[in-house]
Amino acid sequence: MSAARKSVLVFRELPDDQLARIAALHDVVVANPRKPQQKAAFEAALPAAQGLIGSSYKITPELLAAAPKLEVISTISVGVDNYPTAELRKRGILLTHTPGVLTETTADTIFALLMATCRRIVELANLVREGRWDRNIGEDLFGWDVHGKTLGILGFGRIGQAVARRAALGFGMPVLYHNTRPVDVPELAGRAIHTPLSEVLARADIVVATLPLTEATRGLMGPQEFGAMKPGAIFINGGRGATVQEPALLVALDSGRLGAAGLDVFAVEPLPLDSPLRLHPRVTALPHIGSATHETRQAMARLATTNLLQALAGERPEAVYGG
Numbered sequence: 122m123s124a125a126r127k128s129v130l131v132f133r134e135l136p137d138d139q140l141a142r143i144a145a146l147h148d149v150v151v152a153n154p155r156k157p158q159q160k161a162a163f164e165a166a167l168p169a170a171q172g173l174i175g176s177s178y179k180i181t182p183e184l185l186a187a188a189p190k191l192e193v194i195s196t197i198s199v200g201v202d203n204y205p206t207a208e209l210r211k212r213g214i215l216l217t218h219t220p221g222v223l224t225e226t227t228a229d230t231i232f233a234l235l236m237a238t239c240r241r242i243v244e245l246a247n248l249v250r251e252g253r254w255d256r257n258i259g260e261d262l263f264g265w266d267v268h269g270k271t272l273g274i275l276g277f278g279r280i281g282q283a284v285a286r287r288a289a290l291g292f293g294m295p296v297l298y299h300n301t302r303p304v305d306v307p308e309l310a311g312r313a314i315h316t317p318l319s320e321v322l323a324r325a326d327i328v329v330a331t332l333p334l335t336e337a338t339r340g341l342m343g344p345q346e347f348g349a350m351k352p353g354a355i356f357i358n359g360g361r362g363a364t365v366q367e368p369a370l371l372v373a374l375d376s377g378r379l380g381a382a383g384l385d386v387f388a389v390e391p392l393p394l395d396s397p398l399r400l401h402p403r404v405t406a407l408p409h410i411g412s413a414t415h416e417t418r419q420a421m422a423r424l425a426t427t428n429l430l431q432a433l434a435g436e437r438p439e440a441v442y443g444g
């Protein structure tokens with residue numbers, strides 16, 4: 122006997138092959154609430170929904186109250202800051218996510234951003250593109266070396282460690298990391314040292330944040346922390362925007378305390394047009410593209426779909442958040 126079909130609400134576009142896997146077993150509504158013309162369909166589908174799959178939308182306790190049959194939310198992301206985890210636990214709703222499959226790609230992006238920021242790649246490529254390359258560039262447009270510099274990493278999980286491997290093994294960079302606990306990474310033995318935050322900030326030439334957004338990390342980088350960084354240091358954020366107090370980052374840039382910043386994530390996304398970070402001459406800003414390659418987004422969609430189908434079948438999903 123085939124299992125009963127359930128109701129699935131897809132709240133962000135899924136590749137066709139993954140949508141087909143779900144539709145073969147369950148009844149599917151696709152409605153992206155971030156698109157104003159689809160919001161009503163999203164809300165109308167909530168009361169029947171037993172599974173939700175998507176990303177980049179804040180799921181609130183009020184929204185959960187409108188979805189009393191919900192069994193699982195499968196987010197197509199590793200970060201879970203858009204979800205009320207305590208309320209989900211209270212309601213017995215599983216939350217699954219996509220760790221691992223995006224780690225190396227996100228580390229590639231973060232390292233590319235680090236290189237681009239230190240070597241002023243975007244600014245200087247624009248100089249050529251705009252026909253302003255009319256002489257050999259001088260000291261005013263020189264960048265900063267990357268190889269051999271001391272790298273500080275805030276949040277030494279999957280992505281932080283992948284950044285550290287690139288830095289320590291590829292660029293000869295000593296790594297100091299701030300994390301809840303020391304982590305044993307055999308290939309980085311002696312090259313990545315668990316270090317108190319204040320010391321990481323005081324000693325690192327380049328600081329990379331790969332932190333999740335939690336109550337403990339919200340606003341972690343504020344005036345004191347930026348003020349404690351080495352004069353001229355570089356700050357890169359590839360974790361979540363709200364772990365940084367953006368006004369404090371701007372003060373640090375404008376006062377010359379920081380040399381430059383490279384940011385893939387922002388407190389508000391998409392970055393508002395009037396954000397001073399958008400046009401700041403010493404900020405390299407990306408539109409949250411850590412995992413945005415064809416291969417990795419496909420792998421994330423596949424894992425998120427597998428997680429959803431396993432949960433709806435009463436099986437233990439491959440990647441349960443917190444489990």
Ligand SMILES: NC(=O)C1=CN([C@@H]2O[C@H](COP(=O)(O)OP(=O)(O)OC[C@H]3O[C@@H](n4cnc5c(N)ncnc54)[C@H](OP(=O)(O)O)[C@@H]3O)[C@@H](O)[C@H]2O)C=CC1
Pocket residue numbers: 199200201220221223224227275276277278279280281299300301302331332333334335337338359360361385386409410411412
């Ligand atoms: N820019 C982008 O496109 C992307 C951004 N991300 C972001 O990167 C984050 C990290 O992903 P990933 O590496 O896979 O996650 P992990 O859970 O593997 O790593 C997070 C690390 O941060 C540590 N940590 C948590 N809270 C604190 C704290 N208060 N102080 C110090 N360390 C802390 C964790 O320690 P412990 O394990 O002990 O809690 C863990 O080691 C995601 O949560 C997401 O927000 C992810 C993918 C792409």
Ligand SMILES: O=CC(=O)O
Pocket residue numbers: 197198199200201223411412
């Ligand atoms: O920001 C991306 C994620 O997967 O989390």
